[in-house]
Structures are given as C-alpha cells and as structure tokens.
Amino acid sequence: DDLGTGDIRWKDTWFETLSSGLTAGDTLKLRGRDVNGAAYVDILTITSNNTVTADLHSSVTHDSNTILTDASTASALTSFGASPTIVTPTIASFVSATHNHSNAAGAGDLTDIQATSVTLTGTTQTDVDTLVKGNIVKGWANFDGDAFGQNDDFNVSGIAQDGTGLFTVSWDTDFASADYAVACSGDRNDAVESCVVGGVVYAAGSVQIDCQTAASAAHDPTVVNVIAIGDQS
Structure with a gap:
C-alpha cells in the first residue's frame, strides 16, 4: 500500500479499506468477474450485524472428492464415503418416510433403546415379534x-x-x-x-x-x- 490509503490494486484486483460512511443497513460484497469481464458473481456477502453469507455457484472439491455440489442439486452435502466416522453428533430432528432399518447392519436390531413415548401408526402385522397399533x-x-x-x-x-x-x-x-x-x-x-x-x-x-x-x-x-x-x- 504505497499510497497510504488502505487500497491495494493489482491489475483487475482491488482491495479497499472502508472506515467511514457505512451504516448498519449497508451490505458489503466480495465479487468475482469471469475471464472476459462481462459478468460477475457474488462470492461473499456481509450484511448488518456481521451476518456473513458465502454463495458458492459451483461444486467444491477436496482432492478428487466432491464436498458440495451446485445449487441445482437437492442435497447440498454429498456422501462422506462408505464408512464415515462421526463423533458425538447432535441431531435436532430426523424425519424420513422411507427409512427401513431392516436394511442396516446386524439385520436392523436396535438394543438398549430408551424413549419417553413411542407412537405406533402401523395397523398390519407383517413380521413376527412386531408391535403395531392393534x-x-x-x-x-x-x-x-x-x-x-x-x-x-x-x-x-x-x-x-x-x-x-x-x-x-x-x-x-x-x-x-x-x-x-x-x-x-x-x-x-x-x-x-x-x-x-x-x-x-x-x-x-x-x-x-x-x-x-x-x-x-x-x-x-x-x-x-x-x-x-x-x-x-
């Protein structure tokens, strides 16, 4: 910063320090232009109260493994692999209409289960040793x-x-x-x-x-x- 203004410029890259003239309602954006300069995308947005939003418009990879897919994909997070290890996760809620635990390892047997209450909605007993409403x-x-x-x-x-x-x-x-x-x-x-x-x-x-x-x-x-x-x- 030879100018002493807080601005650093190099070719098409421009970093500027803003220290005045900003209000709580202002929005700061980090934008990137394409190679011909015809368009740009918002990469990072900072709004009031230091709320930061990162907008990734393409897939993100680590080595050859895709971590995030593009915005058009319904599931943002992809698989972590065949046998991931997750240490002490906290899951606020879990909803799945198609989850079939019988396909899990160990024939789907769950042991040492504790629950305050369980609601049974099935009305037809299809397997032996199965609890249903009736x-x-x-x-x-x-x-x-x-x-x-x-x-x-x-x-x-x-x-x-x-x-x-x-x-x-x-x-x-x-x-x-x-x-x-x-x-x-x-x-x-x-x-x-x-x-x-x-x-x-x-x-x-x-x-x-x-x-x-x-x-x-x-x-x-x-x-x-x-x-x-x-x-x-």
Missing part, C-alpha cells in the same frame, strides 16, 4: 373386589361396583367400538376354589365384569385382573 394392551386394571379398592391400572378412569360380583371398568381413552377383547381373572384368598371372571357388557367407554365361583355363585374376589386390547382410533 396388538398392544390398551388398558388394564388390578383391583380388590372384596374390600373394593383399585390397586393399580392403566387407561382407567374409574371402577364401579354394581352388585355382588359385578364391576364396571371405565376407560380413560375410549375404544373405537364395543368390539374389543377383554381378558379377566380372579383370585379367592379365603378358599381353595377357582373364580370365574369374564366381561358381560361391552361398550366403547367401559366393560362390565361378572365374577362367580366355580358353582356359578356371584362372588367378590379379593383380586380381579382385567386386560383390554383393541382399536382406539
């Missing part, structure tokens, strides 16, 4: 029919005693219809005698349970178990 338990209850009290439950809004051996379990989230499956069992702690328990009145929002002894006498078991499976959509 084959998971949608509600269950364990309660004392003798002293009458709820011990524990899932998707149950309440249990009512309708009479000796009769109980109505109401679901927190209703089923789509009354056509769902209910499995029941009961224990009598005061006698060595089986207790027959079954659903008798089905509704989308509840099921009535009938408890009887082996002699078909109404009875209040000390433990009643109810499990329900079906469509809630």
Whole structure:
C-alpha cells in the first residue's frame, strides 16, 4: 500500500479499506468477474450485524472428492464415503418416510433403546415379534373386589361396583367400538376354589365384569385382573 490509503490494486484486483460512511443497513460484497469481464458473481456477502453469507455457484472439491455440489442439486452435502466416522453428533430432528432399518447392519436390531413415548401408526402385522397399533394392551386394571379398592391400572378412569360380583371398568381413552377383547381373572384368598371372571357388557367407554365361583355363585374376589386390547382410533 504505497499510497497510504488502505487500497491495494493489482491489475483487475482491488482491495479497499472502508472506515467511514457505512451504516448498519449497508451490505458489503466480495465479487468475482469471469475471464472476459462481462459478468460477475457474488462470492461473499456481509450484511448488518456481521451476518456473513458465502454463495458458492459451483461444486467444491477436496482432492478428487466432491464436498458440495451446485445449487441445482437437492442435497447440498454429498456422501462422506462408505464408512464415515462421526463423533458425538447432535441431531435436532430426523424425519424420513422411507427409512427401513431392516436394511442396516446386524439385520436392523436396535438394543438398549430408551424413549419417553413411542407412537405406533402401523395397523398390519407383517413380521413376527412386531408391535403395531392393534396388538398392544390398551388398558388394564388390578383391583380388590372384596374390600373394593383399585390397586393399580392403566387407561382407567374409574371402577364401579354394581352388585355382588359385578364391576364396571371405565376407560380413560375410549375404544373405537364395543368390539374389543377383554381378558379377566380372579383370585379367592379365603378358599381353595377357582373364580370365574369374564366381561358381560361391552361398550366403547367401559366393560362390565361378572365374577362367580366355580358353582356359578356371584362372588367378590379379593383380586380381579382385567386386560383390554383393541382399536382406539
């Protein structure tokens, strides 16, 4: 800079230091002209608040490997190779409608998975040992029919005693219809005698349970178990 002005010029290259006359709304651009000087492209843009944008109009390579393709390509980043190593990445979200993990190494088996909640959307079971919407338990209850009290439950809004051996379990989230499956069992702690328990009145929002002894006498078991499976959509 022999001129002492902050400007460096060499042939068609011009670097200039701007120290005054700029406002926050101004934009600085680094532009490159083609060989005949007929046109130019913006290579680097600096806007207010020091926001920098680099605009690459052609592919970028490292040795013979393409890192970035041109702007017309849908995917900006190309493959890193057959077996890339990524150390502790953080992925904010992942969406893929065509991802098939069964094609992954190890036959797609995932181990030690932890999730707060998982939503199943599939309705048809195509493989063995596969969870879909229709084959998971949608509600269950364990309660004392003798002293009458709820011990524990899932998707149950309440249990009512309708009479000796009769109980109505109401679901927190209703089923789509009354056509769902209910499995029941009961224990009598005061006698060595089986207790027959079954659903008798089905509704989308509840099921009535009938408890009887082996002699078909109404009875209040000390433990009643109810499990329900079906469509809630």
